[in-house]
Amino acid sequence: AVQHAGVLDELFAWEEPLGITFEGEQPHFRLWAPTARSVKLLVFNSSDPGANPARILPMNEDPGTGTWVLKGVADWNRKFYLYEVEVYVRRSGRFETNRVTDPYSYGLSMDSRRSQVVNLGDKDIAPEGWTTLQKPPFGNPEDIVLYELHVRDFSIHDSTVPAAERGNFRAFTRTQSNGMRHLQSLAESGLSHVHLLPAFDCATIPENPLDRAEPDDLSALPADSPLQQQAVDRVRARDAFNWCYDPYHYTVPEGSYATDPDGVGRILEFREMVAALNRNGLRVVMDVVYNHTTTAGQAEKSVLDRIVPDYYQRLDSKGDVETSTCCSNTATEHAMMEKLMVDSLRTWAVQYKVDSFRFDLMGHHSKANILKVQEALRALTPSEHGVDGSEIYLYGEGWDFGEVAGDARFIQATQKHMGNGTGVGTFNDRLRDAVRGGAHDDEGITHLQTQGFINGLYHCLLYTSDAADEFCHGGG
Numbered sequence: 001a002v003q004h005a006g007v008l009d010e011l012f013a014w015e016e017p018l019g020i021t022f023e024g025e026q027p028h029f030r031l032w033a034p035t036a037r038s039v040k041l042l043v044f045n046s047s048d049p050g051a052n053p054a055r056i057l058p059m060n061e062d063p064g065t066g067t068w069v070l071k072g073v074a075d076w077n078r079k080f081y082l083y084e085v086e087v088y089v090r091r092s093g094r095f096e097t098n099r100v101t102d103p104y105s106y107g108l109s110m111d112s113r114r115s116q117v118v119n120l121g122d123k124d125i126a127p128e129g130w131t132t133l134q135k136p137p138f139g140n141p142e143d144i145v146l147y148e149l150h151v152r153d154f155s156i157h158d159s160t161v162p163a164a165e166r167g168n169f170r171a172f173t174r175t176q177s178n179g180m181r182h183l184q185s186l187a188e189s190g191l192s193h194v195h196l197l198p199a200f201d202c203a204t205i206p207e208n209p210l211d212r213a214e215p216d217d218l219s220a221l222p223a224d225s226p227l228q229q230q231a232v233d234r235v236r237a238r239d240a241f242n243w244c245y246d247p248y249h250y251t252v253p254e255g256s257y258a259t260d261p262d263g264v265g266r267i268l269e270f271r272e273m274v275a276a277l278n279r280n281g282l283r284v285v286m287d288v289v290y291n292h293t294t295t296a297g298q299a300e301k302s303v304l305d306r307i308v309p310d311y312y313q314r315l316d317s318k319g320d321v322e323t324s325t326c327c328s329n330t331a332t333e334h335a336m337m338e339k340l341m342v343d344s345l346r347t348w349a350v351q352y353k354v355d356s357f358r359f360d361l362m363g364h365h366s367k368a369n370i371l372k373v374q375e376a377l378r379a380l381t382p383s384e385h386g387v388d389g390s391e392i393y394l395y396g397e398g399w400d401f402g403e404v405a406g407d408a409r410f411i412q413a414t415q416k417h418m419g420n421g422t423g424v425g426t427f428n429d430r431l432r433d434a435v436r437g438g439a440h441d442d443e444g445i446t447h448l449q450t451q452g453f454i455n456g457l458y459h460c461l462l463y464t465s466d467a468a469d470e471f472c473h474g475g476g
Contacts, residue, residue: 001090001319005311005334008034012066013335018343019104022119025074029059031083031102032336033307034066037095040084041070047080047109047116047262056084072117078264080114089309090319091297098298098306103340105249106347110262111207112248112255112301118264120351125268127275131386133353136192136281138391141425144356146285147186148195151257151273152240155179167240169199169257169269173276180280187281194277195285195358198244199254199270203294203301205242207255213238245360246294246327248301251344253352274353283355285393286348290341291364296321296328304330304337312337316403324402325361332369333410341369342376349377349392350385359396359413362426366410367417370394370424395425 012034020027033039039061042053059068082099089096101108107116118125155161155171160178165171174180183194206212215231232239240256253270255261274284296305296313304312305328314322314331322329332338348354362370373394380389398415400406411417415426433439437452 003310003315003319004035005331008066008308008311009335012064014065014067015339018067018339019102020106020117022121025077025119027072027074027076027117027119029070029072029081030062031059031068031085031307032066033068033083033085033087035308035311036068036085036087038086039068042082042084042099043072043076044080044082044114047114049109049113053082054079059083076117077119077122078117080109080116082114083307085307087307087309089298091309096298096306100306101249101303103249103303103307104343105201105252107264107267108201108249108252108255110255112201112203112252116263118267120267120347125264125271127268127272130271130275130353133275133278135278135353135355135388135391136283138192138283138355141393141423143192144393145190145192146195147183147191147193148197150197150243151199151254156240164259167257168259169253169266169273170259172273175276175280180276183277183282184280191282193283193285193356196287198247198287198289198360199257200244200247200286200288201249201252201254202242202244203246203248204237205240205244205254205256206238207261211238212240215239245289247289247292248294249303250288250290250340251347270352278353278355284353285356285358286354287358287360288345288348289360290330290332290344291359291361292323292325292327292329294327302328308336312340314403322403324404325364329364329403332365338369338372341365342373345373346376346380349380349389350387353387355391356393356395359394361399362396362418363399363412363414364402364404365413367413367422368411370396370413370418371422374422374424393425394423396427398426399429 014032018030018032020029029041031039039059041057041059043055044051045054057070059070062069082101084097084099086095086097102115105115106120107118109116152167156167158166158177158179161171161174213235215235218228218231221227244254253266255266258266258269277284293304295302298306312330314329316322330337332341345357377392378389380387382388398413398418400414404412418424418426433452435453437455438450
């Protein structure tokens with residue numbers, strides 16, 4: 001079948017805001033769905049997944065823009081909503097009616113079943129002193145010292161954090177906890193940034209603590225026992241351990257890291273975390289994953305592909321979704337997927353005051369994508385946006401692989417293209433492998449045989465005996 005993304009970009013690329021914007025207290029809804037036959041807005045009075053919509057309202061097509069619009073009323077703020085999109089789906093061969101969340105969601109119900117009407121400027125979801133928050137000093141990017149950590153792992157077993165806050169954003173506000181005192185001591189020794197593994201809404205963590213299960217205490221088992229893995233496997237689909245590289249909604253904090261995952265609490269608590277880290281001398285890096293979605297097509301947790309089928313995901317020559325990143329690849333070479341990424345990052349920078357972004361599999365984006373992000377963020381000013389965009393540093397994984405390898409579809413955001421004065425950093429696997437030894441795709445024992453400075457090569461440089469030569473070079 002015809003792949004129509006280029007046509008949609010040519011005819012309907014939209015540059016103005018999408019999602020919900022507010023004029024005073026009145027929410028305005030705008031959804032980009034140029035191939036839809038009809039779109040309705042479903043408004044719910046509560047997040048109860050069994051509740052029926054209180055209102056079902058037809059949205060109006062804005063001629064020539066590919067967007068559907070509706071003006072709401074002020075008392076919809078904090079209510080929940082879905083879009084009902086009637087759209088032709090090539091894979092099923094018929095029109096489907098999909099009830100789906102908003103790709104531009106700023107708030108969500110528990111487990112992301114519904115989007116929430118949220119004005120991010122509301123005072124009750126901003127921590128004290130938020131508008132006047134002072135950032136720690138920033139010098140040159142090459143002086144950044146990073147500490148990578150996972151929101152849940154940081155405090156889940158920290159007995160100095162209240163039990164209800166362990167594993168959550170709010171644990172970072174407990175300045176006398178073991179974890180925060182550790183970060184404070186590192187900051188005094190030169191640490192400048194905390195790099196958070198993905199903290200946006202992800203698809204596979206049950207957000208309701210009552211729905212989760214954890215493995216039993218495994219500490220008494222011998223180290224070579226298979227029982228640990230069996231215990232973990234039994235609860236794998238229900239436990240809370242997940243690196244969160246499975247994006248669901250790009251611009252909402254993950255609910256399982258909030259004390260109350262149902263509604264706006266996650267917004268307030270993410271902001272409290274950023275403020276607490278900043279006040280303790282640390283800037284915040286957010287790991288972002290715009291290169292794929294957790295699923296695609298008509299799957300339950302597919303959002304983009306159920307609104308504009310075959311547009312947001314990158315397709316192969318047969319029309320199937322590419323999965324070289326692990327999951328359903330996105331196509332940020334298409335105008336509206338690029339816009340979603342740029343708009344989302346701008347929201348994290350302005351509304352959540354995130355100080356830096358690390359791009360997962362950055363080489364699956366184009367160089368033009370990342371430079372457009374950089375341009376949008378550098379345009380932010382303290383006087384207009386409350387943020388100094390010139391101090392937001394961007395870096396990522398500049399690997400060259402998959403269907404985009406060798407610039408097959410565009411000039412990639414890879415090491416060789418970003419290292420020529422762009423001001424965007426990429427990981428240096430050559431330096432990494434020289435120090436650590438091996439490479440990321442080594443198999444078997446070659447990681448041990450291909451040694452680095454810290455695991456054997458150091459001795460090879462010191463000793464030149466026959467025995468050392470055999471040790472250093474034996475087996476290749």
